[in-house]
Amino acid sequence: MSEHYYDDLLNIKTGKDKMAVHRSIHYHRYEPTPYHALKALFQQYELKSSDRVVDFGCGKGRLNFLIHYLFHSTVVGIEMNESFYRKALENRTSYGQKHKGNNTIHFECTFAEDYEVHPEDNRFYFFNPFSVEIFMKVMNNILYSLETSPRNIELMLYYVSDDYIHYLEDHPLFELKKEINLTGIHEHNLYERFLVYGLKY
Secondary structure, three states, X not given: OOHHHHHHHXXXXXXXXXXXXXXXXXXXXXXXXXXXXXXXXXHHOOOOOOOEEEEEOOOOOHHHHHHHHHHOOEEEEEEOOHHHHHHHHHHHHHHHOOOOOHHHEEEEEOOXXXXXXXXXXXXXXXXXXXXXXXXXXXXXXXXXXXXXXXXOXXXXXXXXXXXXXXXXXXXXXXXXXXXXXXXXXXXXXXXXXXXXXXXXX
């Protein structure tokens, strides 16, 4: 099925744009996660309606709407680009014309490291949105929130940079829970996979 099939199903528009990226080496250009990859992820990784999922670098909200459609989870998109943020809000309106419950779809226009982690945020998605320096700041914010609101959390990472992996593998609190390879789709690209990290027990 084409990318357009799912956008039409969700009544949204989330394709690529030829827009300027942020003038910083720390933030990467907008690239929505391919629907075929997300389909492979959610065939092996299920969410619950009680989950609250945060997507860092959400762009126009593709992941947020698909998760809400499939699992009815609360979703939060964090996007620093004002134009993409406005398009995500437009998509929320159009999504709500066909699907119920868009009051549990939230977007914030802010830098990832400035997002105040909610006590119920428990799933965090990263599609290589920024440098490991920013990733470490975000992780510190997440871990700080656990001190006041202990809970089980997991990180979903797509097209994971080696720097992210080294950081998580060396971290005393995290361990790899699941690896989902997109075999048959991108057999020759080692980065075309999902890694799920969770807290050690």
